[in-house]
Each structure stands twice: as C-alpha cells, then as structure tokens.
Amino acid sequence: MSDVASSGAAVQLSLLEAVSDALGLAVFVCDRNDELIFASKPIQQFYPVEDRFLARGTRLRDFLGAVFDLGVRSGTATERSRRRVNREEWISERVSLHWRERYDVVERIARQRWINVRKRRLANGLCVVSLTEVSEQKKKDEQMQLDLERMEMTESILDSLPNPICVKDRSLNYIGVNKAFCDLHGMTPDQILGRSVWDLIEPELAEKFETSDRMVLETGREHRLPEQAVRANGDDCWLVTHKFRVGDAQRGLLVTCMNDVTDIVVGYDDGVVSPELAKSLAIARYEAFEPAQNCHDPYQALDLHVLAQTAQTPTPQDMTPPLPATETATSGVTGRILVMTPESGTEARLLSALSKRGHEVCALRSAPEMTTFLEAIREAKLSLDLVLIDPALRELTATLDRAAGPPGIVFDPAGPEAALAAEIEALLTAGDTAARLPEPAEPAATLQAPADWDIVLPVTKRPTSDIDVLVAEDNEINQFVFSQILEGLGLSYRIAVNGEEAVRFWQQFRPQLIFMDVSMPVMNGFDATRAIRAAEERLSFRTPIVAVTTQALDIDLEHARAAGMDDHIVKPISPDMIERVRNRYLESGNDYRQQR
Incomplete structure (x- = not known):
C-alpha cells in the first residue's frame, strides 16, 4: 500500500510541475503540517532563496524566514527601512494567512515589483499558493490614477475660469466643456457632451461656426472673431472667440476659448470704478462684433418675479410703460x-x-x-x-x-x-417738430376678440396687404407643415425664420394675420410681438397675432397675452386648427385687422 501511494503522489507532483512550467506559474504546496511538498522553479524569480529552502519537507517557517532575510518580503523594499520589522512577528502573520481558506492580494516585494498572491486551503489540509507578476499592470493602474487626478485638477481649474471653453473632436462633437460654457447655454455638461453645434443653435450660425471649425482643424491656423452672444439668462455677452488646434491634422482636437470682454465693451460697473473711467474703457465699435448664439429660452427664464408681474399686466392697449425715473428724457423735446x-x-x-x-x-x-x-x-x-x-x-x-x-x-x-x-x-x-398721431377720420366700432382672451379691438376697413399670412417659425419641419396647410386653404404667405425677420416682413408685406412661434433664435416671439405692437402705436391698424406654443400652460398663455398676442394654438398644428383661426380673423365678416 505504501508503495502504491508513493508512486501516485510522485505522478501527481510531476504533473503539477509540468503544468506550472508550461504556464510559467510560480507555485508551491504545503501539507497540513506546514511542510513544503512541492515548489516550482519560477518561485526563485520572486524569492531568490537557496534550493534547499524549496526542497520537499522544508518547513514553511524556514522558507518564510529565508524570504525575510533576503529583504524582498511582501510589503518591503530592498533598502533598509528606518523601522526594523520583527522577524518572528512577520513569519507568524504569514503563516496565519496560509491557514485562511481563501486569500487573494496584490503585494509589493521590491521598489518597482508587484505580485498577485493567491492562496487556497483545501479540505484535505493542503495549501496551494500561486504567484503572478503584475508589475506592468500595476504601473499602468497607477499611471491611470495619476492621469485621472491630473484630469480632475485640470477640469477644476478650467471650471474656475470665467471664460467659456470647449473642446471638440474630429467629428466636431463636444468632448469637453467648462462651467462657464455650460452657464452660457444654460445646460449641464451631460446635455452638451457628445452633441454638435447643430444641436445647440440655429442652423445659419451652426453652419458658419462649423466652417471655421473645419478650417482650423485642416490648416492648424488660429481663428479669431469678436462676437455678440445672448446668455441663457437673457444678458448680452461680448466675446472674442479664439479657435486653435491641439495635435496634428489627423488626430488633432479643436479648442475654443471665448474671452469675455463685456466689461470693456459696455463699461465696468459704477460700483467698481468711477463712471469716467468706465466711459473711457467702453468702446463704440459695436459693429465689429458679429452675431453669435442666442442661448436664451423664455420658458426657462420665467420665475416667480415674472409670474407676479404678468399677473398684473395691463391689456395690450395700455402696454406702453412709463420710463423709469433714471431713464426719462432730460428734455421735454x-x-x-x-x-x-x-x-x-x-x-x-x-x-x-x-x-x-x-x-x-x-x-x-x-x-x-x-x-x-x-x-x-x-x-x-x-x-x-x-x-x-x-x-x-x-x-x-x-x-x-x-x-x-x-x-x-x-x-x-x-x-x-x-x-x-x-x-x-x-x-x-x-x-418745433414734436409729432403726434392725427385723430382718426371717423369713429371706430369695436369687436370682441375670442372669449378666452378678452381683448377689444377696433374694426373698420382693412388696409391693403401683400400677403394673407405671415408665419414666424424656425423649425424646418413645422415650416413645411404650415406651407402645406396654407396652400391647401388657398392663402398667400411668407415664412420668417426668427423674430427679427418676422418684424421686418411685417413692415414690408403688412400681412392680415401672423402665426408667431414663441421660442425662436435671434428674437423670440414675445419680443417680436412687442416690437410690432409698439410700431402699431404710430400706425392706424392692428394685425392679429396668434401665438404658437408647444404646450398650453397658463403661464405661457398669460405671457403671450401680456406681449400683445390675440390668440394661441398648440403644436403639433393641423389643418382644422389653422382653418379655425382663418375663419375667425380673415373672413370678411370678422375683419380683425383694421383702422384705429
């Protein structure tokens, strides 16, 4: 029986040694008496002890003692430490770890060497220990952690800068933005990263910006341009934009830095410097700044202060507010x-x-x-x-x-x-040319507007118009839908892509009816309506304006009414919806656009 057992054990050890050599594993096995019964040669790559300490029957304590004496024990460096480690305490601690059922840890055995130690105590009492070199992976992990810390520090520095900064990849998608850039657009980094400029601003400006972006990426030449933007909070922002490439033409990134020069353009706050100095710092060449992105969204800008004001807003006939005391004319002329x-x-x-x-x-x-x-x-x-x-x-x-x-x-x-x-x-x-509006030639009758708006408008003969309908809409899909419906109803029309163009078309074509999208670039629908109503105070007629909103919230309708709009419809628009508005305002018996 003894011969058979010995023969089987030898075969198993030979097989274990062949496998460890083939896989390049450093393995040693201890029995339940903590004596070595097998140790592969690669063990000496980590612990260069004498061969006798790896021989069969060697006590585990003797092997660990030899490792300690070499100075390459786990968790130490080759040079002498200021604090001496107690030999017996270290050996006892290592022996106790060998008796754990499972033990898996990455340990340093020298200044620049790291090993992965895996120990398993089997049910029969055998302890199997394998050692694997992980120095390169550990260095990569440490470098990655260091790079991550540097990146976080860089992001912190960029976020503390007052100038908006963004980074785009070769596809011109945003891959990095700082806090000032997010504040300019009123968005979070997650809402911006991975998107392009086409997702953030109107198409005309997006095409212009993309052209300069590609020029910088392809040529490497820096691009500079003074621009006037509108922040998400509605404030004007005067910028000098710098675009430059980082890296080569094949793998370079586009970095855009917007230097905020608003204080120089409009003057510093009087509380910071004297008015004379502020005036000397201000520049007068506003035309040097080209229009840039309009990031203001009137819906997001609404707050409780605005709600309180709109709740007490007078009717459109009384919409001309008095100038504040600090802004009244210095002369009666x-x-x-x-x-x-x-x-x-x-x-x-x-x-x-x-x-x-x-x-x-x-x-x-x-x-x-x-x-x-x-x-x-x-x-x-x-x-x-x-x-x-x-x-x-x-x-x-x-x-x-x-x-x-x-x-x-x-x-x-x-x-x-x-x-x-x-x-x-x-x-x-x-x-002596202080002008006043002439009195109307004949008294005007009145007609009630839709019941839900409670606006009383005068009614007489309508002046000549070049078109029936003006549509102010910046979305191309909605423009197509409007055009299809209006053509089907036999109405002539023009489409404006923003509020500023809507005011200009109103002055040029004098439409009978206006569909006004409330959220548009350059000038939103509320401001465009106020501009038209202000101009109508000097004219003799009023054009009905219908608000086009994405949802029928009470505050949206109140805001539209306060701006001077006469009615509203909600997207998505339909032929029945447009026909209802046409019948209300364009039928000969319901002529809503007339002389004052």
Whole structure:
C-alpha cells in the first residue's frame, strides 16, 4: 500500500510541475503540517532563496524566514527601512494567512515589483499558493490614477475660469466643456457632451461656426472673431472667440476659448470704478462684433418675479410703460426718429439710447426699405421728424431731398451718444417738430376678440396687404407643415425664420394675420410681438397675432397675452386648427385687422 501511494503522489507532483512550467506559474504546496511538498522553479524569480529552502519537507517557517532575510518580503523594499520589522512577528502573520481558506492580494516585494498572491486551503489540509507578476499592470493602474487626478485638477481649474471653453473632436462633437460654457447655454455638461453645434443653435450660425471649425482643424491656423452672444439668462455677452488646434491634422482636437470682454465693451460697473473711467474703457465699435448664439429660452427664464408681474399686466392697449425715473428724457423735446444703418450693433445701441430719452425710434437698413417706409407713413398721414443716417449709407441724404422727406443727418457711429442726443434735441427744438398721431377720420366700432382672451379691438376697413399670412417659425419641419396647410386653404404667405425677420416682413408685406412661434433664435416671439405692437402705436391698424406654443400652460398663455398676442394654438398644428383661426380673423365678416 505504501508503495502504491508513493508512486501516485510522485505522478501527481510531476504533473503539477509540468503544468506550472508550461504556464510559467510560480507555485508551491504545503501539507497540513506546514511542510513544503512541492515548489516550482519560477518561485526563485520572486524569492531568490537557496534550493534547499524549496526542497520537499522544508518547513514553511524556514522558507518564510529565508524570504525575510533576503529583504524582498511582501510589503518591503530592498533598502533598509528606518523601522526594523520583527522577524518572528512577520513569519507568524504569514503563516496565519496560509491557514485562511481563501486569500487573494496584490503585494509589493521590491521598489518597482508587484505580485498577485493567491492562496487556497483545501479540505484535505493542503495549501496551494500561486504567484503572478503584475508589475506592468500595476504601473499602468497607477499611471491611470495619476492621469485621472491630473484630469480632475485640470477640469477644476478650467471650471474656475470665467471664460467659456470647449473642446471638440474630429467629428466636431463636444468632448469637453467648462462651467462657464455650460452657464452660457444654460445646460449641464451631460446635455452638451457628445452633441454638435447643430444641436445647440440655429442652423445659419451652426453652419458658419462649423466652417471655421473645419478650417482650423485642416490648416492648424488660429481663428479669431469678436462676437455678440445672448446668455441663457437673457444678458448680452461680448466675446472674442479664439479657435486653435491641439495635435496634428489627423488626430488633432479643436479648442475654443471665448474671452469675455463685456466689461470693456459696455463699461465696468459704477460700483467698481468711477463712471469716467468706465466711459473711457467702453468702446463704440459695436459693429465689429458679429452675431453669435442666442442661448436664451423664455420658458426657462420665467420665475416667480415674472409670474407676479404678468399677473398684473395691463391689456395690450395700455402696454406702453412709463420710463423709469433714471431713464426719462432730460428734455421735454421728443420726436419720431428713423435710424438708417446696416450694422446691427449700431442699431441696437441707438435704439436703446434714444428710447431712454423719450423718442419714438425705429430702424431700417437699406434705401428700398426707407423708400417703402416713407411712402407708407405718407399714406397713413403720419409724421416723421428726423432720419439718422450711417456714413455707409450717406447717399440716402440725396434720396430724402428728392422725396421731400424729413431732415436727415449723417451721424458718427463712434461718436459719444450725449453729443448726438444734443444735436437731435437742437434740431427738434428749432423745427418745433414734436409729432403726434392725427385723430382718426371717423369713429371706430369695436369687436370682441375670442372669449378666452378678452381683448377689444377696433374694426373698420382693412388696409391693403401683400400677403394673407405671415408665419414666424424656425423649425424646418413645422415650416413645411404650415406651407402645406396654407396652400391647401388657398392663402398667400411668407415664412420668417426668427423674430427679427418676422418684424421686418411685417413692415414690408403688412400681412392680415401672423402665426408667431414663441421660442425662436435671434428674437423670440414675445419680443417680436412687442416690437410690432409698439410700431402699431404710430400706425392706424392692428394685425392679429396668434401665438404658437408647444404646450398650453397658463403661464405661457398669460405671457403671450401680456406681449400683445390675440390668440394661441398648440403644436403639433393641423389643418382644422389653422382653418379655425382663418375663419375667425380673415373672413370678411370678422375683419380683425383694421383702422384705429
């Protein structure tokens, strides 16, 4: 019996040794008396002990003692430690670990060496220990952890910067954004990352931005551009955008840094520096800044303060609010002024400045627009006191003279506003041209608007219109649906892609009815309606405006009513919905657009 057992054990050990050599495993086995019954040669790659300590029958304590004496024991380095480790305590601790049923840990045996130690105590008392080199993997893990910490530190630094910064890949998808960039768009990083500029802003600007992005990626040349953006909270933001490539043309990334120069453009807060210094820091070349993304969403911007205001908003007939005490005109001389300039920045600045001084102001950008406008106010028997002409449109002075129109002056876009205001006041005072609307030729009857809006509008004969319907809608699918329905109803129409274009088309075509999407780029539907209603105060008719919303929330309808809209419909639109609105406002018996 003894011979048979010995022969079987030898065969098993030979098989174990062959397997460990074939797999390159470092393995040793102890019996229940803690004596070695097998140890493979690769053990000495980790613990270079003498052969006698690996011989069959060697006590586990003697093997561990030899490992301790070499100075490459687990958890230590080859150099001498300041604190000496007690030999017996270390050996006892290791022996106790061998008696655990399972033990699996990664240990360091030298400065730059790490091993994975797996121990299994079998039911028959045998303990099998295997050792595997994991130094390279451990180094990679440590490097990855170090890179992660550096990345987190970099993100923290970028998030603390006030300038919006974003990174795009070769497909021009966002792969990195900082907090300032997210705040600009009013979105979280998860809502931006993985998307493209086409998902964030209107198509025209998206195409423009993508063109410059691809130019930078392909050529490596830095791109710089001054831009005017609108933050998600509705504030104007003046930026100088820098785009540059990081890496080569094949694997490079696009980095965009937007330097916020708003303080320089509009002047610092009076609480920080003196007004004189703020004025000296401000620049006047607004036209140098090109229009950029409009990130403002009126629905997201609504808060309790706005709700409280809209709850007490007067009817559209009384929508002209008094100027705040700090913004009232410094003189009692006011007038109707037309601003002619091709630059949107100059237009916005003058409209704001002159309106604060009590003048009634509107703006146009070309000679044909001015000619049409003068003919319209002449037919309506309205007066115009003054035309301010940009130097780029200097030839319009001759057009005004030939048309026997109001006086026109060429202004300096870079000049101080106070000097221009003084010149305007002097001209208005000398001419005594403070304009007032003429009384209507005949009294007007009234017609009740839809019951759910409670707006009373005057009714008389409608003036001539070039089109039946104006649609203000920026979504291409909705534009197609509107066009199909309106053509099916036999109505002529024009489509505006934003609120600013809607106001311009209203001035040009004088539609009988307007469908106004409330959420659009450049200018939203609420602001466009207010602009039209403000202009109608100087005209003799009112155009019905129907709000187009995505949902019929009470606050949305209240906000639309406060802006001066007459009715509403909810997307998705349908032929029955449009026909109902047409029958209400365009039938000859329900003529809603009429003389005042």
